[in-house]
Amino acid sequence: xxxxxxxxxxxxxxxxxxxxxxxxxxxxxxxxxxxxxxxxxxxxxxxxxxxxxxxxxxxxxxxxxxxxxxxxxxxxxxxxxxxxxxxxxxxxxxxxxxxxxxxxxxxxxxx
Amino acid sequence: xxxxxxxxxxxxxxxxxxxxxxxxxxxxxxxxxxxxxxxxxxxxxxxxxxxxxxxxxxxxxxxxxxxxxxxxxxxxxxxxxxxxxxxxxxxxxxxxxxxxxxxxxxxxxxxxxxxxxxxxx
Numbered sequence: 001x002x003x004x005x006x007x008x009x010x011x012x013x014x015x016x017x018x019x020x021x022x023x024x025x026x027x028x029x030x031x032x033x034x035x036x037x038x039x040x041x042x043x044x045x046x047x048x049x050x051x052x053x054x055x056x057x058x059x060x061x062x063x064x065x066x067x068x069x070x071x072x073x074x075x076x077x078x079x080x081x082x083x084x085x086x087x088x089x090x091x092x093x094x095x096x097x098x099x100x101x102x103x104x105x106x107x108x109x110x111x
Numbered sequence: 112x113x114x115x116x117x118x119x120x121x122x123x124x125x126x127x128x129x130x131x132x133x134x135x136x137x138x139x140x141x142x143x144x145x146x147x148x149x150x151x152x153x154x155x156x157x158x159x160x161x162x163x164x165x166x167x168x169x170x171x172x173x174x175x176x177x178x179x180x181x182x183x184x185x186x187x188x189x190x191x192x193x194x195x196x197x198x199x200x201x202x203x204x205x206x207x208x209x210x211x212x213x214x215x216x217x218x219x220x221x222x223x224x225x226x227x228x229x230x231x232x
Contacts (some may be wrong), residue, residue: 022171041228101155
């Protein structure tokens with residue numbers, strides 16, 4: 001089971017790009033990397049998922065280096081509403097026992 | 112994306128009573144559902160994995176006789192907190208996995224419910 005390490009908290013300002021890095025040194029061959037966003041008293045919301053290189057969707061980009069031992073979630077031009085906790089999960093999504101959350105990163109966006 | 116609902120969204124009960132929380136996948140069939148518990152300012156903790164038609168698999172330290180999980184259909188799983196005590200007060204979140212999709216870039220097969228806030232007095 002690949003363990004993840006993220007910064008506990010980050011601060012940013014509106015309009016800036018925010019990069020949150022997650023370390024997963026013992027990632028397995030079949031593991032994917034998934035990022036979730038969670039607001040207080042709500043369930044996590046899927047942001048992005050990838051296996052290698054770069055993935056981009058309408059809300060974020062995910063950068064994964066060749067060794068896959070880390071990944072970086074990039075949020076372009078954050079707003080106040082992006083203040084939330086961001087979780088990085090690593091696991092084989094076909095394995096039902098791998099959905100465990102790490103500590104997450106609390107992002108605070110300031111005006 | 113797929114929708115997962117939970118009911119109730121919040122509940123307050125007296126110590127010693129039992130509380131049932133429902134988790135439904137609204138527009139897909141979920142052979143596997145997960146139950147999590149989250150205390151304030153903490154991450155989600157996986158409690159158990161529920162497979163339709165079979166017994167749930169509990170994480171270490173989670174009492175299966177206290178947290179009863181039933182997954183009787185492909186769209187419904189229930190968590191019953193039996194003889195609840197104040198220390199069981201928490202935010203309970205379920206998620207459901209759709210078996211029909213294989214992961215593709217930028218998609219996910221696990222969908223989370225909105226959570227249920229349980230307060231035991």
